[in-house]
Amino acid sequence: MILQLLSLSLILYVSPFFLTQSLSATLSLGSTLLASNTNQAWTSPNSTFSLSFVSVGASSYAAAITNSGGAAVIWTAGGDNGTVDSGGSLQLLSSGLRLTNGSGATVWESSTANRGVSSASLTDSGELLLSNASATVWSSFDHPTNAIVPSQNFTSGMVLRSGLYSFFLLSSGNLTLRWNNSIVYWNQGLNSSIINANLSSPSLGLQSTGILSIFDSNLIGGTIIAYSSDYAEGSNILRFLKLDSDGNLRIYSSDGGSNTKTERWAAVTDQCEVFGFCGNMGICSYNDTNPICGCPSQNFEPVDVNDRRQGCKRKMKIEDCPGSATTLELPHTKFLTYQPELSSETFFVGISACRLNCLVSSSCVASTSLSDGTGLCYLKTPDFVSGYESPALPSTSYVKVCGPVSPNPPPSWETAKKSWRLQAWIIVVAIVATLFVLIALEGSLWWWCCRNSPKFGALSAQYALLEYASGAPVQFSYKELQRSTKGFREKLGAGGFGAVYKGVLANRTAVAVKQLEGIEQGEKQFRMEVATISSTHHLNLVRLIGFCSEGRHRLLVYEFMKNGSLDNFLFATDEHSGKMLNWETRFNVALGTARGITYLHEECRDCIVHCDIKPENILLDENYNAKVSDFGLAKLINPKDHRHRTLTSVRGTRGYLAPEWLANLPITSKSDVYSYGMVLLEIVSGRRNFEVSAETNRKKFSVWAYEEFEKGNMEGILDGRLGDQDVDMEQVLRAIQVSFWCIQEQPSQRPMMGKVLQMLEGITDVERPPAPKAVTEGSLSGTSINMSSNISALSTFAASAPAPSSSSSLQTPGVSSIVSGRNTEKASSSLLESETK
Known part of the structure; x- marks a missing residue:
């Protein structure tokens, strides 16, 4: 009995899909189905599935296996090419199945000649089988069509x-x-x-x-x-x-x-991302929630007015207008480019050069310039191009067309011109007056009938663009975001600025909607700050799609990151949960995060200090590329004085705060470098930097890690779950050394993020780092702290922080005085004075 149970378990394990035994009904040779009789069918024993002719168009039929209700067509004889007229038939012969047209021509056959087919059967699992006297010789499951x-x-x-x-x-x-x-x-x-x-x-x-x-x-x-x-x-x-x-x-x-x-x-998830959905030269967009196909402009016309998915064609070919070709600008449009696509060229140029490169190239028919910070320009050279238009797309495309051609004037035009002068102005006045009346009438009807329509309001809000800056994100209404998030039902998480919810826009784009808390700016100031955030485009920054500023509501709409935040992977305890990242992916995440922060610090027009770098703010897309989130929500620091300016609102997270935060010292981009160093150490170790355990001799993990580094024990610092994997120990050593350089107590000893990136990439040699001094940040109950300029709030923070343990680490005198409460009044006064200025 035990052996039988073990055998059954092994069968279920090896074949996870075949969990039930299928019965079948046997059909004898000569059995025939006629296209003219769609009620005739070969059925399975329990009538779960049936094989019969179904109508697929005017006077066109296909032999298909469907479920009992007919909704699921799971197999079709001959696939897309298996249609016949009303005189068609499907026969079971000794050579197998044969599908013929009304003329007797063979449309499809099972290719089982000389195999002695003697019977056929259709099982209750939907499988059509052909058998001889001893075995099965053909199965529809081995020859699927489209399901x-x-x-x-x-x-x-x-x-x-x-x-x-x-x-x-x-x-x-x-x-x-x-x-x-x-x-x-x-x-x-x-x-x-x-x-x-x-x-x-x-x-x-x-x-x-x-x-x-x-x-x-x-x-x-x-x-x-x-x-x-x-x-x-x-x-x-x-x-x-x-x-x-x-x-x-x-x-x-x-x-x-x-x-x-x-x-x-x-x-x-986005139907318009399917290549060729709207045919050659077709442009895919959305009408409410459904994708629709159109042409780029009046220079084009549909190939088939009854089927817009057949694409578009030029009214005048480029070859017919030599020397007068020009480019048509298509804002918020891109022509899809997927790899491998050998007939497209890629450049790193600006938008004007991208347009001109296509115009002067005889083989180019269209081009797309991306405005997402990559500087990419795609020149489309094939005969087939597929377009996508959406207000949320940060791209501009150009399509080559013939220039405007003036028609020849009629022979009587010169002689009739004078006689028409008097009548022309009368006609113009009549037309203008008529248009004015129609516009006024339609405006009145809209005001009384449609002003409270939520559908109309949502549609207009979705595609209204912010007028303050070119390329700014889409403005949404609060009601529209309520609908998109189903009443803010699915919560993705919460951060220092508010909660984040998953939503789906009208074009089926998945987004993350952040409800901002404590944002007191007026609407105009908020719009300008959002415009500043949206001007930062980089592959390793989460893209801002839109915003809402309505009454007291302040919301930001970001692209949705499928794999969530980095902390879910680093600190997962179940090795078989599928959430553990291998070393190659971890190192790529570290590099991507460094590139994003470098862009904020050194490549933006204004130096942006993030102020809250931590694994929770590093998101991973579907390909596990790192993207920094929540940037730009802190104060923008001018690059000319960011070394000397003190922020009036202290924001950060326990374990990642640089010493200068708690010592009331000037906050610079080096504060982000400190936080990044702690994150880098966590990427290597898979443990929280402030973790204390018996394994670390009751010391904070970052302190214990440096002691192990001094001993040369890199394997002790590395995440033990990576033990059986192929790990590049040279990269591990480089990452550990860089992390210790980043968490130096003195900001002047920490490298700039650009230098950090170069050291990680191996471009610059990494010198042996000095021992970083450990800093006690307090043990607050929450994950984030927020110290405002209010005296009582700062006093409460100081009182809640316990005295540092003697076994924890060395401390900075300035920090010790603030945490112990001896210098609270002085620190508070300094913050108040800075706030007043």
């Missing part, structure tokens, strides 16, 4: 197709969506925190509960790619994965025998 079901394995040798779009599972475990079998516009790889398992034969499967996973003999338990939104709900629900004709891969649910299906997950 898979829970009991079906999709391996690296298979492909789903829908029109020009195809879906592949690569031998590396990556999932890719391709256009025209060349452009990869979606690529989903295995979690980078999973050790490379050298996959042998990966397979993709959809479980009946709605989990999409990759399985391989070298992946214990597999790895989850996605959950459907109705995960594990209901007992009579069919979930299936389908590649739709619009190029998106989706998970659908169909309840029982219902003839409806509901989308539960989509691979490409």
Whole structure:
């Protein structure tokens, strides 16, 4: 009995999808389905699935396997090319299945000739089987068309197709969506925190509960790619994965025998990001919540007015207007460029040079200049270009068109000109008066009928741009952000400036909405500060999409970071939770964070001191690229006097505060360097810098780490969870040395962030750092502290901080006096005086 149970467990482990036994109904040779009779069907034993002809257009039919309600089409004979007329038929012959048209021409066959097919069967799992006297010789599960079901394995040798779009599972475990079998516009790889398992034969499967996973003999338990939104709900629900004709891969649910299906997950969250969705020269945008296709300008016309997805064509070809070609500017538009795309060129130039490079190039048809801080310019040279327009896009595109051509005047124009002079002004006056009346009438109707419409208000607010600066973010209304966040329901976290909620905009873009607290600026001042923040563009800074300044409400709308904040990965305790980052990813996060802070300190027009660098403010996108958040919300410091200016509001987090914060000394960009050094030490060790344990001899971890560094024990400092991985110890040593340089007590001893970046990258040699003095910052109950210029608030802070332990660390005299309360009045007076100035 025990051996039987062990065998059953092994079967369930090796084959996670085949959890139920499928029954089948046998069909004999000669069985035929007719396209003219759509009610005729071959059914499975429990009538869960059926094979029959379904109508796919005017007088066009396809032989397809569907569920009992007909909502889920999981397989089609011949795929996209398997349509027949009303005289078509599907026959079971000794050579296999054959699909013929009304003329008798073969449209598709199963390619099982000479294999002795004697019967066919359709199982209750949706699998069509062809068998001979001894074995199964063909299965529809081995030849998928555009969908898979829970009991079906999709391996690296298979492909789903829908029109020009195809879906592949690569031998590396990556999932890719391709256009025209060349452009990869979606690529989903295995979690980078999973050790490379050298996959042998990966397979993709959809479980009946709605989990999409990759399985391989070298992946214990597999790895989850996605959950459907109705995960594990209901007992009579069919979930299936389908590649739709619009190029998106989706998970659908169909309840029982219902003839409806509901989308539960989509691979490409923004439909306009699907390459070729609107055809050649088509521009994809959103009307409320649905994507729509249009042409760039009046210089173009639709290829098919009845199907806008067929793209656009020039009314006059470039070849027909030599010497008069010009470029049409398309604000907030980009032409999609995915790799590998060999027919596009990339430059690092400004917007004007990007336009001119395309204009003078005979092979260029369009160009896109990105305004996200990268300086990238894409020249589109292929015959097929795919466009996307949205008010939130920080890019400008140009498309080459023929210049305006003046039509030839009619022969009688000169002689008739004088006789028309008197009548012309009368016509102009009549037209202007008519337009004025119509505008006044429509304005009145809108005022009385539409002024309180939430839909109209949300639409106008969404696409209204801030007028104070070029390229400023989108202004949203408070009601619109309430709807986008479903009443601020899904809370992502809370920081020193307020809570953050997840939201979805009207164009289906996922965003993070921050509700600011304690912001007392007026609306005009707030708008100007938001404009300043939005002017900072860098790959390693979280992009500001929009804002809301309405009454007492102050909100900021940022791009959504799929993988959350760095602290969720560094301090995860479960090694098998999939949340641990390998060393390569950690070092890249350290470099990306350093680049973002360097940009704020040294490359912006105004030096921006972040004042709260910590793992919680370092976010990771879907590719685990680091992006610094909450920048610009502190005071902006002029680069000419930032070395001498003291901030009047002290803000920071325990463990990351530089000594000058608590000593009431001038705050400069070196304060961020100190905080970054603590974060860098945490990236290496996977532990909080202020952690105290028996392992560290009851000393603060940063103090204990330097003692281990002096002993040459780098492995003792390194995160023990990385022990079995391939770790570059040279990078580890460089990172540890740089961290100790950053946390020096004296700001003058700390390097600038640009120098820190060079040392991490190995461009500059790293000298042996002196021992940094440890500073006790107090043990506040919260994660963040906020010392205002109010005397009582500072006194409360001083009173709440306990006296430092003798075993903790050395202290700076200035800090000790403030923490112990002996110099509270003096410090408070200094802050008040600074606030008054």
